[in-house]
Amino acid sequence: MTASQNTNAPAPVEEVGLTIDGVEVSVPKGTLIIRAAEQAGIHIPRFCDHPLLAPAGACRQCLVDVAMPDREGNLRAMPKPQTSCTMTASPGMVVNTQHTSAVADKAQHGMIEFLLVNHPLDCPVCDKGGECPLQNQAMSNGNATSRYADVKRTFPKPIKISTQILLDRDRCILCQRCTRFQDEIAGDPFIALQGRGGGAPGQEVHTLHAQQIGTFDEAILDIAPLEGAHTDPAHTSEVVGPEGMGGITAGMIQTVGSAEVDSTGRPFASYFSGNTIQICPVGALTSATYRFRSRPFDLVSVDSIAEHDGCGSAIRIDHRRGTVMRRLSGDDPGVNEEWITDKDRFAFTWQAGPDVLTTPLVRNEETGELEATSWSEAIHLAARGLRGATDRGVGLLPGGRLTLEESYAWSKFARVAFDTNDIDFRSRAHSAEEAAFLGHHVAGSSMEVTFSDIERAGHVLLVGLEPEEEAGTIFLRLRKGMLAGTVSVSTIAPFATRGSTKLRARVLTTGPGGEAAALASLTSPADAGAAGAAGDTAQVAEALRADGAVILVGERLALSPGGYTAALALARATGARLAWVPRRAGDRGAVEAGLLPTLLPGGGPSPTRRRASTSPPPGRCPSSPSARAATPSRSSRPPAPATWEDSWSADSTWPTCPIPPPPSGRSRTPASWSSSRCDAPRSAPTRTSCSPSPPRPRSPAPSSTGRDAPGRSVRSSPRACAATPA
Ligand code: SF4
Ligand code: FES
Numbered sequence: 001m002t003a004s005q006n007t008n009a010p011a012p013v014e015e016v017g018l019t020i021d022g023v024e025v026s027v028p029k030g031t032l033i034i035r036a037a038e039q040a041g042i043h044i045p046r047f048c049d050h051p052l053l054a055p056a057g058a059c060r061q062c063l064v065d066v067a068m069p070d071r072e073g074n075l076r077a078m079p080k081p082q083t084s085c086t087m088t089a090s091p092g093m094v095v096n097t098q099h100t101s102a103v104a105d106k107a108q109h110g111m112i113e114f115l116l117v118n119h120p121l122d123c124p125v126c127d128k129g130g131e132c133p134l135q136n137q138a139m140s141n142g143n144a145t146s147r148y149a150d151v152k153r154t155f156p157k158p159i160k161i162s163t164q165i166l167l168d169r170d171r172c173i174l175c176q177r178c179t180r181f182q183d184e185i186a187g188d189p190f191i192a193l194q195g196r197g198g199g200a201p202g203q204e205v206h207t208l209h210a211q212q213i214g215t216f217d218e219a220i221l222d223i224a225p226l227e228g229a230h231t232d233p234a235h236t237s238e239v240v241g242p243e244g245m246g247g248i249t250a251g252m253i254q255t256v257g258s259a260e261v262d263s264t265g266r267p268f269a270s271y272f273s274g275n276t277i278q279i280c281p282v283g284a285l286t287s288a289t290y291r292f293r294s295r296p297f298d299l300v301s302v303d304s305i306a307e308h309d310g311c312g313s314a315i316r317i318d319h320r321r322g323t324v325m326r327r328l329s330g331d332d333p334g335v336n337e338e339w340i341t342d343k344d345r346f347a348f349t350w351q352a353g354p355d356v357l358t359t360p361l362v363r364n365e366e367t368g369e370l371e372a373t374s375w376s377e378a379i380h381l382a383a384r385g386l387r388g389a390t391d392r393g394v395g396l397l398p399g400g401r402l403t404l405e406e407s408y409a410w411s412k413f414a415r416v417a418f419d420t421n422d423i424d425f426r427s428r429a430h431s432a433e434e435a436a437f438l439g440h441h442v443a444g445s446s447m448e449v450t451f452s453d454i455e456r457a458g459h460v461l462l463v464g465l466e467p468e469e470e471a472g473t474i475f476l477r478l479r480k481g482m483l484a485g486t487v488s489v490s491t492i493a494p495f496a497t498r499g500s501t502k503l504r505a506r507v508l509t510t511g512p513g514g515e516a517a518a519l520a521s522l523t524s525p526a527d528a529g530a531a532g533a534a535g536d537t538a539q540v541a542e543a544l545r546a547d548g549a550v551i552l553v554g555e556r557l558a559l560s561p562g563g564y565t566a567a568l569a570l571a572r573a574t575g576a577r578l579a580w581v582p583r584r585a586g587d588r589g590a591v592e593a594g595l596l597p598t599l600l601p602g603g604g605p606s607p608t609r610r611r612a613s614t615s616p617p618p619g620r621c622p623s624s625p626s627a628r629a630a631t632p633s634r635s636s637r638p639p640a641p642a643t644w645e646d647s648w649s650a651d652s653t654w655p656t657c658p659i660p661p662p663p664s665g666r667s668r669t670p671a672s673w674s675s676s677r678c679d680a681p682r683s684a685p686t687r688t689s690c691s692p693s694p695p696r697p698r699s700p701a702p703s704s705t706g707r708d709a710p711g712r713s714v715r716s717s718p719r720a721c722a723a724t725p726a
Contacts, residue, residue: 013029014029016031016091018090019093020033021099025037031089033082044084045062045137046085047282048085048177050279052339053184054180059173063083064096066087066094066095068092108141109141112137113146113148115173116148117146117148120170125292132281134173154170158286159214165287167284167285169213173281173282173284177281178191179192179213181275181276181279188269190273191214194211271342274340275329278338287346290325298320300318301316308341308347309471309583310584313330314330324351334452336451336476337476339473341473359373362378393422395422399584400585406586407593408601411601421597421598423596425586425590425591425596431561433558433561435599437567439596439603441568443599449577451477454552457550458487459550461540461549463554467552474552492508492510494511495509515560515563516561519563522537523541541574549577553578
């Protein structure tokens with residue numbers, strides 16, 4: 001017997017041993033000295049270094065003394081201090097930081113002094129004061145006094161480089177974190193380091209004033225003007241530069257209104273631009289909404305999750321005396337790393353707006369005006385109105401922005417108070433096919449595709465999904481993987497969007513609604529022609545057959561009849577993993593909580609999956625988490641049904657538990673709602689039993705288009721399961 005080779009085993013990592021401040025450290029080959037020092041618990045001051053950006057060596061603050069063995073093994077000190085953020089560790093290297101080397105310490109003091117030569121030292125009025133790396137390191141690694149006695153460089157300020165971001169150039173230390181983020185991470189390089197070398201091309205002015213961060217300037221960067229853009233300075237702003245000369249960049253004093261545009265008419269436009277504020281190590285980039293509003297030490301910070309998309313990005317909310325002052329990105333390496341979208345960062349001021357309702361309003365029947373009232377009065381009136389409408393039928397549209405607990409409460413409210421399944425979180429374009437897909441593939445399933453998986457998937461196919469618009473974290477992960485060469489992207493879309501261009505995605509050009517046909521052609525590449533060039537289709541189909549490939553589907557696929565069925569078929573044919581990307585933060589929780597006509601809380605596993613666990617352990621409801629845990633893993637389950645109709649027509653084997661008939665004269669309320677009977681061990685710790693119920697009434701068939709027919713009821717019987725005490 002021959003041992004099989006595990007091709008998925010990670011390649012062994014070569015370790016490198018070095019000494020930092022007398023501490024022996026072993027790190028993977030290629031590790032930067034500054035990271036190796038962090039592992040040894042030694043802090044080296046830095047400004048331009050950022051673990052998620054490529055090394056730049058721009059600020060020179062991280063200088064250390066380095067010695068390395070020569071060919072004979074003799075230790076040779078390098079003649080000058082080296083930047084620890086750009087130099088990788090090598091075997092036998094000896095590093096002395098500011099803690100053990102007078103040379104390194106003096107070099108760092110000198111760099112701080114240089115960086116502060118033109119810095120305004122306006123910490124008392126700077127937003128960054130109190131949380132500023134420059135302020136902190138000037139105290140820890142700088143001189144107490146400055147020897148610089150001349151006039152400092154000043155600029156008109158601030159430049160409004162977007163509607164939300166202001167740039168004070170005199171505070172900038174030219175670390176290039178902002179420009180590198182926009183270039184490397186977001187793919188929107190709308191700001192750049194300009195005037196390098198002391199002046200602009202074609203100009204004779206060479207002064208220390210020239211080098212600065214600014215928006216694009218075609219005179220400097222030699223880029224073609226934007227078609228139809230205003231290039232007349234009168235339409236942009238007064239053009240000012242060092243010593244009053246033009247052509248470097250525009251300066252605006254105004255801090256409100258539309259975004260500043262550069263001399264080509266391009267605005268500083270990026271969905272991720274706010275991250276530059278957070279990573280700027282000084283107060284050069286500030287938020288227009290937070291500017292001069294608060295001091296860091298007045299704020300109370302709370303960790304939270306962003307609510308504007310379904311990614312679950314970690315954020316930090318800073319509030320003062322009950323008012324949110326700003327939101328920052330949290331640090332979650334498994335999800336958003338350290339980046340969030342501008343929407344997550346800036347779209348919160350509505351919470352403290354004067355028009356936010358703080359008390360219920362009831363319309364005065366005589367005057368027709370809305371009037372404030374108490375909660376008890378409002379609830380009483382709402383209950384009365386709903387009771388009056390019950391005979392005509394009540395439907396509930398709670399939306400997809402609820403917490404899981406709220407979704408559960410809505411789900412229970414619909415079934416208990418109105419005895420109806422007419423509840424749906426999808427207040428948007430949707431289809432019955434989508435509901436079936438969510439019940440079959442999403443509800444009750446664990447997360448099979450993580451953000452890290454996406455980054456290293458090999459190939460990702462996007463269908464009905466525009467990640468830059470709908471799921472910023474996924475977009476950044478895809479772009480990171482694309483630049484690293486660990487993932488390629490293809491998209492089924494009508495045209496190449498700005499986002500897909502930045503992902504260098506292969507576009508399988510498909511008209512709106514034609515996604516199902518495009519997916520079918522990928523399943524059978526021989527029939528290609530419905531989507532893009534046949535060669536592209538065959539290559540994408542081949543890429544999806546490789547290990548780790550992922551298909552990401554968005555909610556817009558509901559607009560293409562047969563789309564979800566085709567996506568399932570493609571996943572089954574290629575072995576690619578299939579993941580649904582919801583657009584709202586509460587969408588996934590709504591599926592789990594039963595905010596669909598065809599699902600109840602706990603998820604609605606398809607009959608195919610239920611067949612694998614027709615005999616739940618005594619005392620457990622098949623839909624309870626503990627019972628689901630007893631079902632086979634997804635990889636060992638039978639394949640998904642060929643069509644979505646198959647998944648919903650096998651009612652004869654549905655292993656639901658009988659719901660005890662309600663006492664006569666009482667409403668038909670499922671027992672599980674009122675007594676938590678699904679949690680049998682808690683409510684009845686002695687003897688419990690759970691037996692399959694008679695077939696569940698068949699779910700209503702969808703229209704031939706796969707969409708809900710207008711006005712048609714989508715009622716179906718509740719299929720709550722209660723483990724009945726014997
Ligand atoms: S604006 Fe801030 S992040 Fe950008 S180069 Fe200047 S100091 Fe660095
Ligand atoms: S942190 Fe090393 S050069 Fe800036």
